[in-house]
Amino acid sequence: AQSVTQPDIHITVSEGASLELRCNYSYGATPYLFWYVQSPGQGLQLLLKYFSGDTLVQGIKGFEAEFKRSQSSFNLRKPSVHWSDAAEYFCAVVANSGGYQKVTFGTGTKLQVIP
Amino acid sequence: EAGVAQSPRYKIIEKRQSVAFWCNPISGHATLYWYQQILGQGPKLLIQFQNNGVVDDSQLPKDRFSAERLKGVDSTLKIQPAKLEDSAVYLCASSSQGADEQYFGPGTRLTVT
Numbered sequence: 001a002q003s004v005t006q007p008d009i010h011i012t013v014s015e016g017a018s019l020e021l022r023c024n025y026s027y028g029a030t031p032y033l034f035w036y037v038q039s040p041g042q043g044l045q046l047l048l049k050y051f052s053g054d055t056l057v058q059g060i061k062g063f064e065a066e067f068k069r070s071q072s073s074f075n076l077r078k079p080s081v082h083w084s085d086a087a088e089y090f091c092a093v094v095a096n097s098g099g100y101q102k103v104t105f106g107t108g109t110k111l112q113v114i115p
Numbered sequence: 116e117a118g119v120a121q122s123p124r125y126k127i128i129e130k131r132q133s134v135a136f137w138c139n140p141i142s143g144h145a146t147l148y149w150y151q152q153i154l155g156q157g158p159k160l161l162i163q164f165q166n167n168g169v170v171d172d173s174q175l176p177k178d179r180f181s182a183e184r185l186k187g188v189d190s191t192l193k194i195q196p197a198k199l200e201d202s203a204v205y206l207c208a209s210s211s212q213g214a215d216e217q218y219f220g221p222g223t224r225l226t227v228t
Binding site for chain 1: 221
Protein backbone atom coordinates (compact mmCIF):
# COMPACT_ATOMS: atom_id res chain seq x y z
CA ALA A 1 0.00 0.00 0.00
CA GLN A 2 1.22 3.49 -0.75
CA SER A 3 2.12 5.85 2.07
CA VAL A 4 3.42 9.38 2.55
CA THR A 5 5.63 10.58 5.37
CA GLN A 6 6.23 14.16 6.35
CA PRO A 7 8.71 13.79 9.20
CA ASP A 8 8.56 17.38 10.41
CA ILE A 9 5.36 18.26 12.22
CA HIS A 10 6.34 21.85 12.90
CA ILE A 11 9.09 24.06 11.46
CA THR A 12 10.03 27.60 12.40
CA VAL A 13 12.10 29.81 10.12
CA SER A 14 13.04 33.45 10.09
CA GLU A 15 11.63 35.67 7.38
CA GLY A 16 14.10 35.78 4.50
CA ALA A 17 15.65 32.43 5.37
CA SER A 18 15.52 29.43 3.09
CA LEU A 19 13.05 26.61 3.63
CA GLU A 20 12.97 22.90 2.92
CA LEU A 21 10.03 20.69 3.83
CA ARG A 22 10.54 16.97 3.57
CA CYS A 23 8.27 14.40 1.98
CA ASN A 24 8.98 10.71 1.51
CA TYR A 25 6.68 8.23 -0.14
CA SER A 26 6.39 4.50 -0.39
CA TYR A 27 5.16 3.01 -3.64
CA GLY A 28 6.45 0.42 -6.07
CA ALA A 29 6.65 2.72 -9.07
CA THR A 30 6.82 6.47 -9.55
CA PRO A 31 3.57 8.05 -8.41
CA TYR A 32 2.16 11.45 -9.18
CA LEU A 33 3.34 13.86 -6.50
CA PHE A 34 1.76 17.04 -5.21
CA TRP A 35 2.31 19.75 -2.64
CA TYR A 36 -0.69 21.63 -1.26
CA VAL A 37 -0.81 24.57 1.13
CA GLN A 38 -3.53 25.32 3.66
CA SER A 39 -3.49 28.81 5.10
CA PRO A 40 -5.40 29.50 8.32
CA GLY A 41 -9.10 29.46 7.60
CA GLN A 42 -8.52 28.68 3.94
CA GLY A 43 -9.02 25.65 1.77
CA LEU A 44 -6.18 23.63 0.34
CA GLN A 45 -4.46 25.08 -2.70
CA LEU A 46 -2.08 23.35 -5.09
CA LEU A 47 1.50 24.64 -4.98
CA LEU A 48 3.03 22.32 -7.56
CA LYS A 49 2.92 18.83 -9.00
CA TYR A 50 5.20 16.24 -10.57
CA PHE A 51 3.99 13.81 -13.18
CA SER A 52 7.10 13.01 -15.21
CA GLY A 53 10.04 14.63 -16.96
CA ASP A 54 12.22 17.27 -15.33
CA THR A 55 12.68 16.31 -11.70
CA LEU A 56 12.80 19.93 -10.53
CA VAL A 57 9.37 21.49 -10.72
CA GLN A 58 8.42 25.10 -10.19
CA GLY A 59 5.24 26.13 -8.49
CA ILE A 60 3.37 29.20 -7.39
CA LYS A 61 4.56 31.71 -4.81
CA GLY A 62 8.24 30.99 -5.55
CA PHE A 63 8.16 27.37 -4.39
CA GLU A 64 9.94 24.51 -6.09
CA ALA A 65 10.28 20.80 -5.40
CA GLU A 66 12.71 18.14 -6.49
CA PHE A 67 11.79 14.55 -7.15
CA LYS A 68 14.53 12.10 -6.20
CA ARG A 69 13.67 8.58 -7.23
CA SER A 70 16.61 7.01 -5.40
CA GLN A 71 15.44 8.53 -2.12
CA SER A 72 11.69 8.28 -2.75
CA SER A 73 11.50 11.93 -1.84
CA PHE A 74 9.78 15.05 -3.09
CA ASN A 75 11.03 17.88 -0.90
CA LEU A 76 9.60 21.37 -1.13
CA ARG A 77 11.93 24.36 -1.12
CA LYS A 78 11.83 28.13 -1.14
CA PRO A 79 14.96 30.29 -1.17
CA SER A 80 13.53 33.16 0.87
CA VAL A 81 10.48 32.78 3.08
CA HIS A 82 7.91 35.55 3.48
CA TRP A 83 5.69 36.03 6.51
CA SER A 84 2.69 35.18 4.35
CA ASP A 85 4.09 31.68 3.82
CA ALA A 86 3.06 30.73 7.35
CA ALA A 87 0.63 27.88 6.77
CA GLU A 88 0.36 24.12 6.80
CA TYR A 89 1.89 22.20 3.92
CA PHE A 90 0.74 18.80 2.74
CA CYS A 91 2.46 16.37 0.44
CA ALA A 92 0.20 14.01 -1.51
CA VAL A 93 0.73 10.95 -3.63
CA VAL A 94 -1.55 9.64 -6.36
CA ALA A 95 -0.83 6.16 -7.65
CA ASN A 96 -2.56 3.43 -9.54
CA SER A 97 -4.28 1.01 -7.23
CA GLY A 98 -6.55 -1.71 -8.55
CA GLY A 99 -7.46 0.20 -11.68
CA TYR A 100 -8.07 3.63 -10.24
CA GLN A 101 -5.93 6.55 -9.04
CA LYS A 102 -5.64 6.36 -5.25
CA VAL A 103 -4.70 9.50 -3.33
CA THR A 104 -2.90 9.63 0.02
CA PHE A 105 -2.04 12.78 1.94
CA GLY A 106 0.76 13.19 4.43
CA THR A 107 0.11 14.43 7.95
CA GLY A 108 1.35 17.92 7.15
CA THR A 109 4.09 20.30 8.26
CA LYS A 110 3.09 23.49 10.00
CA LEU A 111 5.36 26.40 9.09
CA GLN A 112 5.84 29.31 11.43
CA VAL A 113 7.67 32.40 10.16
CA ILE A 114 9.28 34.73 12.66
CA PRO A 115 10.33 38.31 11.88
CA GLU B 116 -14.65 29.46 -13.32
CA ALA B 117 -16.63 28.79 -10.16
CA GLY B 118 -14.85 26.76 -7.50
CA VAL B 119 -16.03 23.84 -5.43
CA ALA B 120 -19.00 24.83 -3.32
CA GLN B 121 -19.86 23.31 0.03
CA SER B 122 -22.62 23.88 2.52
CA PRO B 123 -23.13 24.43 5.30
CA ARG B 124 -19.86 26.03 6.40
CA TYR B 125 -20.43 25.27 10.06
CA LYS B 126 -22.63 22.80 11.90
CA ILE B 127 -23.06 22.01 15.56
CA ILE B 128 -25.05 18.93 16.54
CA GLU B 129 -25.43 16.67 19.54
CA LYS B 130 -24.13 13.13 19.50
CA ARG B 131 -26.52 10.59 18.03
CA GLN B 132 -28.08 13.22 15.77
CA SER B 133 -27.75 13.07 12.02
CA VAL B 134 -26.17 15.61 9.67
CA ALA B 135 -25.72 16.03 5.93
CA PHE B 136 -23.19 17.96 3.91
CA TRP B 137 -23.53 19.06 0.32
CA CYS B 138 -20.89 19.55 -2.34
CA ASN B 139 -21.08 20.99 -5.84
CA PRO B 140 -17.85 20.29 -7.76
CA ILE B 141 -16.34 22.26 -10.59
CA SER B 142 -18.36 21.82 -13.74
CA GLY B 143 -17.11 18.94 -15.86
CA HIS B 144 -14.98 17.34 -13.15
CA ALA B 145 -15.50 13.60 -13.20
CA THR B 146 -13.80 12.77 -9.91
CA LEU B 147 -15.16 13.89 -6.55
CA TYR B 148 -13.62 13.30 -3.15
CA TRP B 149 -14.79 13.64 0.44
CA TYR B 150 -12.14 14.02 3.13
CA GLN B 151 -12.24 14.21 6.88
CA GLN B 152 -9.64 16.49 8.45
CA ILE B 153 -9.33 16.27 12.20
CA LEU B 154 -7.57 19.20 13.85
CA GLY B 155 -3.81 18.86 13.50
CA GLN B 156 -3.98 16.03 10.98
CA GLY B 157 -3.86 15.67 7.23
CA PRO B 158 -6.95 15.08 5.11
CA LYS B 159 -8.16 11.50 5.30
CA LEU B 160 -9.96 10.26 2.20
CA LEU B 161 -13.42 8.98 3.05
CA ILE B 162 -14.80 8.30 -0.40
CA GLN B 163 -13.87 8.88 -4.03
CA PHE B 164 -16.38 8.96 -6.88
CA GLN B 165 -15.65 8.63 -10.57
CA ASN B 166 -18.73 10.16 -12.21
CA ASN B 167 -21.52 8.63 -10.12
CA GLY B 168 -19.72 5.41 -9.21
CA VAL B 169 -17.69 4.75 -6.09
CA VAL B 170 -14.04 3.82 -6.72
CA ASP B 171 -12.74 3.93 -3.15
CA ASP B 172 -14.66 3.93 0.11
CA SER B 173 -12.23 1.80 2.08
CA GLN B 174 -11.92 4.35 4.89
CA LEU B 175 -15.58 5.29 5.13
CA PRO B 176 -17.18 4.10 8.41
CA LYS B 177 -20.09 2.54 6.62
CA ASP B 178 -22.08 1.82 9.76
CA ARG B 179 -22.69 5.54 10.19
CA PHE B 180 -21.44 7.38 7.09
CA SER B 181 -23.01 7.32 3.67
CA ALA B 182 -22.45 9.30 0.50
CA GLU B 183 -24.00 9.55 -2.89
CA ARG B 184 -23.37 11.40 -6.09
CA LEU B 185 -26.50 11.48 -8.15
CA LYS B 186 -26.18 12.12 -11.88
CA GLY B 187 -22.42 12.42 -11.47
CA VAL B 188 -22.55 16.03 -10.32
CA ASP B 189 -23.52 17.11 -6.79
CA SER B 190 -22.77 14.94 -3.83
CA THR B 191 -24.01 14.57 -0.27
CA LEU B 192 -22.25 13.05 2.71
CA LYS B 193 -24.36 11.94 5.66
CA ILE B 194 -23.51 10.91 9.18
CA GLN B 195 -26.11 9.04 11.19
CA PRO B 196 -25.76 8.82 14.14
CA ALA B 197 -22.91 11.22 14.88
CA LYS B 198 -20.27 10.52 17.50
CA LEU B 199 -18.02 12.93 19.36
CA GLU B 200 -15.01 11.73 17.35
CA ASP B 201 -16.70 12.87 14.13
CA SER B 202 -15.90 16.47 15.04
CA ALA B 203 -13.73 17.59 12.14
CA VAL B 204 -13.66 19.61 8.94
CA TYR B 205 -15.21 17.79 6.02
CA LEU B 206 -13.60 18.74 2.75
CA CYS B 207 -14.94 18.16 -0.71
CA ALA B 208 -12.62 18.25 -3.70
CA SER B 209 -12.91 17.57 -7.40
CA SER B 210 -10.57 16.88 -10.28
CA SER B 211 -11.03 16.41 -14.00
CA GLN B 212 -9.66 12.91 -13.60
CA GLY B 213 -8.13 10.88 -10.81
CA ALA B 214 -4.48 11.78 -11.36
CA ASP B 215 -5.01 15.51 -11.81
CA GLU B 216 -4.73 18.22 -9.22
CA GLN B 217 -7.63 18.51 -6.87
CA TYR B 218 -9.62 21.65 -6.26
CA PHE B 219 -10.87 21.94 -2.73
CA GLY B 220 -13.95 23.57 -1.32
CA PRO B 221 -13.87 25.68 1.85
CA GLY B 222 -14.97 22.76 4.00
CA THR B 223 -17.68 22.22 6.58
CA ARG B 224 -16.61 22.44 10.21
CA LEU B 225 -18.64 19.94 12.24
CA THR B 226 -18.76 20.06 16.00
CA VAL B 227 -20.44 17.17 17.81
CA THR B 228 -21.29 17.87 21.45
